[in-house]
Amino acid sequence: MPVQQVAVVVEAPQHSGLTTPLDYLFAQPLPGGALVRVPLGTREVAGIVWSDSAELVEIGDQRRLKPIAAVLDSLPPLLPSWRRLVEFTAGYYQRSVGEVALSVLPPELRKLDDQQLRRRIGKIAQRIAATPPDADASPPPSLSAQQQQVLDRIAAVVADPSAVAPTVLLHGSTGSGKTEVYLRAAADALARGQQALVLVPEINLTPQLESRFAERFAGRVIVSLHSGLTPAQRLRNWLAAHLGQSDLVLGTRLAVFASLPRLGLIVVDEEHDPSYKQQEGARYSARDLAVYRGRLEKIPVLLGSATPSLESWQRAKEGRYLRLSMPERIGGAALPRVHLVDMTQQPGRRSGEILSPPLLAALRQRIARGEQSLLFLNRRGYAPVLQCLECGWQSGCPFCSAWRVFHKLDRTLRCHHCGFTERVPRACPDCGNLDIQPIGRGTERLEEQLAAALAEHDGPPARISRIDADSTRAQGELQSRLGAVHGGAVDVLIGTQMITKGHDFRRVTLVAAVNPDSGLFSSDFRAPERLFALLMQAAGRAGRDAGQAGGSEMWVQTWHPGHPLYAALRSHDFEAFAESQLAERKSAGLPPYAHLALLRADARSVAAAESFLHAAAELAGELPEASAVLVYPPVPMAVARVANVERMQMLVESSSRAQLQRLLTAWLPALHQLRRERTRADERILRWAVDVDPMAI
DNA sequence: AGCACGCCGACT
DNA sequence: GTCGGCGTGCTC
Numbered sequence: 001m002p003v004q005q006v007a008v009v010v011e012a013p014q015h016s017g018l019t020t021p022l023d024y025l026f027a028q029p030l031p032g033g034a035l036v037r038v039p040l041g042t043r044e045v046a047g048i049v050w051s052d053s054a055e056l057v058e059i060g061d062q063r064r065l066k067p068i069a070a071v072l073d074s075l076p077p078l079l080p081s082w083r084r085l086v087e088f089t090a091g092y093y094q095r096s097v098g099e100v101a102l103s104v105l106p107p108e109l110r111k112l113d114d115q116q117l118r119r120r121i122g123k124i125a126q127r128i129a130a131t132p133p134d135a136d137a138s139p140p141p142s143l144s145a146q147q148q149q150v151l152d153r154i155a156a157v158v159a160d161p162s163a164v165a166p167t168v169l170l171h172g173s174t175g176s177g178k179t180e181v182y183l184r185a186a187a188d189a190l191a192r193g194q195q196a197l198v199l200v201p202e203i204n205l206t207p208q209l210e211s212r213f214a215e216r217f218a219g220r221v222i223v224s225l226h227s228g229l230t231p232a233q234r235l236r237n238w239l240a241a242h243l244g245q246s247d248l249v250l251g252t253r254l255a256v257f258a259s260l261p262r263l264g265l266i267v268v269d270e271e272h273d274p275s276y277k278q279q280e281g282a283r284y285s286a287r288d289l290a291v292y293r294g295r296l297e298k299i300p301v302l303l304g305s306a307t308p309s310l311e312s313w314q315r316a317k318e319g320r321y322l323r324l325s326m327p328e329r330i331g332g333a334a335l336p337r338v339h340l341v342d343m344t345q346q347p348g349r350r351s352g353e354i355l356s357p358p359l360l361a362a363l364r365q366r367i368a369r370g371e372q373s374l375l376f377l378n379r380r381g382y383a384p385v386l387q388c389l390e391c392g393w394q395s396g397c398p399f400c401s402a403w404r405v406f407h408k409l410d411r412t413l414r415c416h417h418c419g420f421t422e423r424v425p426r427a428c429p430d431c432g433n434l435d436i437q438p439i440g441r442g443t444e445r446l447e448e449q450l451a452a453a454l455a456e457h458d459g460p461p462a463r464i465s466r467i468d469a470d471s472t473r474a475q476g477e478l479q480s481r482l483g484a485v486h487g488g489a490v491d492v493l494i495g496t497q498m499i500t501k502g503h504d505f506r507r508v509t510l511v512a513a514v515n516p517d518s519g520l521f522s523s524d525f526r527a528p529e530r531l532f533a534l535l536m537q538a539a540g541r542a543g544r545d546a547g548q549a550g551g552s553e554m555w556v557q558t559w560h561p562g563h564p565l566y567a568a569l570r571s572h573d574f575e576a577f578a579e580s581q582l583a584e585r586k587s588a589g590l591p592p593y594a595h596l597a598l599l600r601a602d603a604r605s606v607a608a609a610e611s612f613l614h615a616a617a618e619l620a621g622e623l624p625e626a627s628a629v630l631v632y633p634p635v636p637m638a639v640a641r642v643a644n645v646e647r648m649q650m651l652v653e654s655s656s657r658a659q660l661q662r663l664l665t666a667w668l669p670a671l672h673q674l675r676r677e678r679t680r681a682d683e684r685i686l687r688w689a690v691d692v693d694p695m696a697i
Numbered sequence: 698a699g700c701a702c703g704c705c706g707a708c709t
Numbered sequence: 710g711t712c713g714g715c716g717t718g719c720t721c
Contacts, residue, residue: 012720013698022721041720042700065721676718 004029006068007051008038009098011110017672019096021050025057026068033077035109037070044069046110048078048101074118075109076243081297082259088292089257094664094690095282103281104257108235121243124236128221128245137218140183147177150324151184157322158188158300167291169271169316170304171574172326174540175333178304179209181326182267183216185302190220190247194264194299198250199286201273202501203228204478209269210250217248225251225258253278253286256293264299266290270501271303271312272533274526274695283691287312306540306574307533310585313578314592336511336542336552338570342561354441354449359512359555364454366510367462367491373510375446375494376538380468381405382445383438386413386424390433401641406438407470408445418643443468446514447494454492467495500538511542512555520563523638524696525590528565532577535569589653591693595660597652598691599671600637602645609648610634612678612688616671617650625666628659638696651697664690 007021024038032052037044057065086104090097102110112120143151150170157166172178186196200209203226213222223237223246240246242259249258253276256266268276268290276286287303294301303312303321316323329335339358346356354377355363366373385403386395395404397415404413406424414421427434438445447466454462465481472478478498484490485505493499493508519531535556543552556566568577586593599616603609613634620626632651640647654660668690675688 008721010720011698015698016720018720020721024721038721040699043720679717 002056003027005055005057005065006030006049008036008047008068009050009096009101010038010040010045010047011102012040012045012096012098014095014099015672016096018098021097022047023065024068025065026071030068030071031077033079033083035072035075035078036068037072038068039066046102047098048083050083050097052080070114072112072114072117074114074121078242078259079261081293082257084296085257085289085293088296089282089284089289091665092661093282093284093692094668100282104254106231106235106238108231109238120235121239124239124243124245128240131219131221138215140187140216141180143180143184144177144326144328144330146326146328147181147184150181150326153322153324154185154300154302155188165294165298165300167294167301167315167321168303169308169312169321169323170302170326171308171316171323172304172306173329173335173572174306174537175329175335175544176306176326177330178269178326179212182269182302182304183213185265185267185300186213186248187216189264190217192264193262195241195244195246195260195262196248196265196267197255197258197260197263197290198248198267198269199255199276199290200250200252200269201275203252204498205269205501206250206252207479208504213248213250220248221246222248222250225249225255227252227254253284256284256286256289263293263297265302266294266299267302267304269304270537272305272307272309272529273501274530277693277695283689283694285693288693305533307536308574308578310529310578310581311592314582333543333545334550334552335572336539336554338539338554338556338566338572340561340566340570341555341557343557343559352438352441354446354514355453356557359557360453362510362553362555363450363492363512367454371509372485372488372490372505372507373492373512374499374505374508374538374541375450375492375512375514376496376500376516377441377443377446377494377514378496378516378534379440379442380444380470380496381414381416381442382408382448383442384440385438386436387439388428388431388433389435389437391428391431393428393430393436394439399641399644400639402639405442408438408448409470417639441515443494443496444470450492450494462491463489464492464494465490467493467499469496469498472498497534500534500541503541504544505541506545508542508544509552510555511538511553512557513538514557516556517558517560520560520565525585525588526696529581532565532569532574536572536574539569539572589655594653594655595657596694596697597660597664598649598694598697599652600647600649600687600689600691601634602647602687604644604646606636606640606646606648608678609646612674613648613650615674615678616667616688619670619674620652620663620667623663623666623670625659625663628656629654629663649697660692664692 003025006024006026008024009021012018030049034049036047038047086101090100157163189196206224223240241249244261268287271287278284315321341356363373383406386406395413397404400417402417404415411424412421467481485493519527539554601609601612617631620631630653634648634650637647637649
């Protein structure tokens with residue numbers, strides 16, 4: 001009897017060397033994209049049929065192929081466009097197709113058998129049938145002139161049959177109403193009978209976006225996709241999208257892989273945000289993949305930001321993206337006035353005072369007026385390091401090349417890299433001296449000092465709240481603290497990055513960056529871009545209510561008040577900042593003018609990691625594909641040792657993306673081989689990985 | 698990555 | 710004599 005030979009991609013790590021689809025036998029033809037279970041060695045694993053057409057195999061010609069164990073045919077096959085997206089991702093980020101394909105599906109899908117899956121699918125249909133067809137959708141607000149203009153332009157390009165589907169870079173000030181543009185663009189897609197996918201950088205931002213969409217699209221099915229969902233929720237939401245039953249999918253970077261049979265629009269909110277880059281496994285950029293997916297499916301992609309990434313900005317300048325701007329805030333509200341506080345001129349800085357007198361005075365004034373303020377300090381804990389005044393001992397981590405941070409509230413020293421935590425020693429562990437002192441400042445210390453400073457004056461006590469990873473660890477704590485701010489129960493909110501993103505604080509009229517200078521002189525070439533985006537975003541938290549916007553202010557405490565970055569911030573001039581950064585990037589040969597990849601190596605010893613990278617560089621040199629590619633010498637990572645593992649990295653650069661890709665493709669098999677040899681020679685290479693388009697070098 | 702196969706030490 | 714240590718190598 002003739003049997004079908006079917007190519008199947010399986011879940012197997014890069015490491016395994018199983019990079020191509022495996023062949024199995026099955027009695028009938030199977031459609032490409034079908035979910036199957038197949039034997040692999042002694043185990044049975046999930047796989048996806050990758051061949052579009054199966055070939056007939058003669059009995060004598062069946063080699064020793066094994067049969068497919070089970071077909072989960074209650075699941076409609078994954079579409080060719082989805083498979084092409086996965087294939088591109090695997091190729092571009094240098095991982096196996098099977099690893100990418102299976103890792104972006106809900107984990108639950110790999111476990112269930114066909115009957116269980118059939119039951120889940122049935123339940124979803126029921127749920128959706130049970131949702132009321134049309135509750136009262138809130139009427140959309142009227143559009144500002146610039147919103148209308150932007151939407152008209154998008155509609156015109158989408159409607160033009162001769163034009164390719166556009167990638168739109170929506171450059172809109174904070175408070176200019178980008179979300180409303182997303183809502184309208186999504187409404188258009190829905191009206192065409194299509195699905196819309198909306199990506200946000202952080203899980204924290206999905207609830208408020210979801211409620212905004214739910215309010216507008218009452219009666220429509222909206223689901224979210226992110227790693228914070230329970231396995232069952234994630235499967236349910238994924239299935240609703242895959243089956244075409246949900247109209248809107250909101251999610252974090254992993255949602256870019258959602259299976260959407262009627263996809264008509266992708267929105268990437270805050271497209272510059274580094275969180276879109278996956279930092280392990282296949283290190284993909286969800287923003288870049290969204291753009292690729294848009295081209296693939298011939299649908300528009302909307303990239304929105306007040307501070308676009310320089311990559312996107314450059315592409316827009318080249319005309320590859322359509323750039324649309326919304327410089328005005330809704331209701332004509334003013335952007336906050338930016339005050340720079342010259343810290344070199346402030347008293348008390350040697351005694352560890354975090355807040356300068358003028359900033360304190362401004363805070364008191366806001367409190368007296370019943371307005372809210374927001375203090376941003378990107379360092380949690382009390383102080384980043386403890387020091388002995390006698391012998392100079394500092395609170396280093398025994399396992400990492402990093403300080404352990406002093407957390408005063410629970411009297412601990414904590415390593416933020418490996419998690420190693422100890423009680424704060426009573427005396428210096430080296431010399432026994434009792435005088436050990438916190439150096440530097442974190443959010444806990446800021447909270448303490450602010451409370452003390454505000455208590456000195458009469459009047460009602462100020463209500464201070466702190467939002468950072470420590471204060472919001474407990475389930476629901478973040479939402480309840482945010483709720484307190486929105487409800488007016490807080491006068492001053494102190495926080496890390498967490499508070500600068502997205503949240504729509506209507507009553508905040510003052511935002512202050514307490515100590516942002518570290519971003520000015522970092523060795524990371526993207527640090528200024530990140531700092532500028534962060535400060536613009538933070539400034540955007542102030543004066544969102546047009547009625548109060550006139551008096552809203554952004555304060556920056558700096559030891560470098562003359563720095564051009566702050567000058568650009570002061571005039572809210574992203575374009576000027578972007579141009580100066582692009583000029584620097586161009587002369588330094590950095591992205592977007594060059595394309596980068598990092599080869600990282602982790603080992604027990606520096607020598608092992610370094611010699612692995614040296615050997616790798618030598619191998620690259622022997623390849624003809626390396627001609628237009630520059631391989632730099634290995635260097636330790638910024639934090640060289642984490643949990644007793646030494647981390648080295650080597651930069652690979654080319655002016656041509658294609659050349660870089662060709663080298664990586666030719667190089668990686670040799671690296672697998674090299675690792676095997678090294679392991680035998682007991683140099684104990686633990687891991688290596690390639691990061692294409694790295695965020696930091 | 699799993700998982701088995703394989704070839705050397707301390708136990709019923 | 711075997712139970713099991715984890716080094717080495719394969720998975721259609």
